[in-house]
Amino acid sequence: xxxxxxxxxxxxxxxxxxxxxxxxxxxxxxxxxxxxxxxxxxxxxxxxxxxxxxxxxxxxxxxxxxxxxxxxxxxxxxxxxxxxxxxxxxxxxxxxxxxxxxxxxxxxxxxxxxxxxxxxxxxxxxxxxxxxxxxxxxxxxxxxxxxxxxxxxxxxxxxxxxxxxxxxxxxxxxxxxxxxxxxxxxxxxxxxxxxxxxxxxxxxxxxxxxxxxxxxxxxxxxxxxxxxxxxxxxxxxxxxxxxxxxxxxxxxxxxxxxxxxxxxxxxxxxxxxxxxxxxxxxxxxxxxxxxxxxxxxxxxxxxx
Amino acid sequence: xxxxxxxxxxxxxxxxxxxxxxxxxxxxxxxxxxxxxxxxxxxxxxxxxxxxxxxxxxxxxxxxxxxxxxxxxxxxxxxxxxxxxxxxxxxxxxxxxxxxxxxxxxxxxxxxxxxxxxxxxxxxxxxxxxxxxxxxxxxxxxxxxxxxxxxxxxxxxxxxxxxxxxxxxxxxxxxxxxxxxxxxxxxxxxxxxxxxxxxxxxxxxxxxxxxxxxxxxxxxxxxxxxxxxxxxxxxxxxxxxxxxxxxxxxxxxxxxxxxxxxxxxxxxxx
Numbered sequence: 001x002x003x004x005x006x007x008x009x010x011x012x013x014x015x016x017x018x019x020x021x022x023x024x025x026x027x028x029x030x031x032x033x034x035x036x037x038x039x040x041x042x043x044x045x046x047x048x049x050x051x052x053x054x055x056x057x058x059x060x061x062x063x064x065x066x067x068x069x070x071x072x073x074x075x076x077x078x079x080x081x082x083x084x085x086x087x088x089x090x091x092x093x094x095x096x097x098x099x100x101x102x103x104x105x106x107x108x109x110x111x112x113x114x115x116x117x118x119x120x121x122x123x124x125x126x127x128x129x130x131x132x133x134x135x136x137x138x139x140x141x142x143x144x145x146x147x148x149x150x151x152x153x154x155x156x157x158x159x160x161x162x163x164x165x166x167x168x169x170x171x172x173x174x175x176x177x178x179x180x181x182x183x184x185x186x187x188x189x190x191x192x193x194x195x196x197x198x199x200x201x202x203x204x205x206x207x208x209x210x211x212x213x214x215x216x217x218x219x220x221x222x223x224x225x226x227x228x229x230x231x232x233x234x235x236x237x238x239x240x241x242x243x244x245x246x247x248x249x250x251x252x253x254x255x256x257x258x259x260x261x262x263x264x265x266x267x268x269x270x271x272x273x274x275x276x277x278x279x280x281x282x283x284x285x286x287x288x289x290x291x292x293x294x295x296x297x298x299x300x301x302x303x304x
Numbered sequence: 305x306x307x308x309x310x311x312x313x314x315x316x317x318x319x320x321x322x323x324x325x326x327x328x329x330x331x332x333x334x335x336x337x338x339x340x341x342x343x344x345x346x347x348x349x350x351x352x353x354x355x356x357x358x359x360x361x362x363x364x365x366x367x368x369x370x371x372x373x374x375x376x377x378x379x380x381x382x383x384x385x386x387x388x389x390x391x392x393x394x395x396x397x398x399x400x401x402x403x404x405x406x407x408x409x410x411x412x413x414x415x416x417x418x419x420x421x422x423x424x425x426x427x428x429x430x431x432x433x434x435x436x437x438x439x440x441x442x443x444x445x446x447x448x449x450x451x452x453x454x455x456x457x458x459x460x461x462x463x464x465x466x467x468x469x470x471x472x473x474x475x476x477x478x479x480x481x482x483x484x485x486x487x488x489x490x491x492x493x494x495x496x497x498x499x500x501x502x503x504x505x506x507x508x509x510x511x512x513x514x515x516x517x518x519x520x521x522x523x524x525x526x527x528x529x530x531x532x533x534x535x536x537x538x539x540x541x542x543x544x545x546x547x548x549x550x551x552x553x554x555x556x557x558x559x560x561x562x563x564x565x566x567x568x569x570x571x572x573x574x
Contacts, residue, residue, distance in 0.1 A: 020396030026385035034445030038422035053428040125506040238415025263417040
């Protein structure tokens, strides 16, 4: 990338260097003041007994971190977060690849209709999606349980959002419902970019449908899958609106709470700023690692 | 194979449509109608009361206006600053600008929780809490890296000869940007508008952190308070969620192609 960009660009680079800085100034100002400085401020404040705007604070070392790492609910939330990431990312990408392949097979007409339909949920506010599914999954009168009871399958009419073990998988799958369309369309575009020649050769060699998928589609889609896995992990790490609406603020207890919700609960529910700041640092660490991978993948792809 | 595929896709369509239908049909039924026939419809139970109640309790017009202001101000900032930065990074392309670019890409998806507490501190210091500009600035900042990334990618793809020709014709950097590059960026600009506009419109967390006076609350934030407060009143919940989705629904019906194209443009580089 660097080699390509320095070739024959010296005229612009020299002539417009000063103005060039002026041009990036607004973007740098907003991002600097409202993202970069806050990241460092958060890191700094996590080592103080900060209590909110206007209160004096002083340095207290690692005390905040000690208090979250010795808190059993922190470790519960830690497990919840990774459970959510795992279930969501795997289910989402498997479903999206599968649907993209089916839609590509289907051709225009019906395929186009399904694409539009699938995309629609992503446009709804997550708050709307969360509350609608909270009603659908309601233990007593939700649509899901009414259906199971109507079919005589009472043992399946579970308390979806009230069971400690169920709530995180249920949240993950509702987010899958919400986000599938977006990723399906991206995978679909990836499939359209694969030359039909490969499939012709595969047909001539006598490959069946599964073999074509396994030995042609999957390897050629691999770069798209890698990027989407990273992007979807990144996207769900901070997911707050939908999970909190669905599980009424991360319940039962802390069983429906992830890091994204925990920070907010510490700030607005239990008023423990120190704990909130240190959980935010933990989240920043995870985000930096993911962001670094994302950057490598995106920049690498630009070269091709 | 094909029949199986159709069956699966029809099932998927149902999984998407049933919840949407469920909300739509129940928004216009009395509480009794909702309980007696959750999926059916009988004119006996028809009512517009839920919608008018939700409209009133949400203070819908005011909330809608608040949302619109936030979207317009933040998207204006995102597009102007994002395009300017993208142009400079793509054309001038020196080491400093490349470093800025890499930093911005790295910041594309920082979870808001990581910066929430300092943001409140900064806005309070600047006296920008409960202020349309304060909230819009935060929205602009959070969505900026993606916009810069997109503009940079697409501006790099424009042949440099165009820029050289502009210089020969006596265009300065500003004129080249405004008269030559921006008209070529229409698709990118609509993409940024649509993707970032809906993101701002739908967001709960940033208004939750930056607004404490409900007078300034945008629609989604108000809906969240409305639904949390009255979770047992399903008639109001159905009507409220439907009411708040109507603007997006209308936009999608009219601009479906633009939305899907925008998503693809956004994903090519992001």
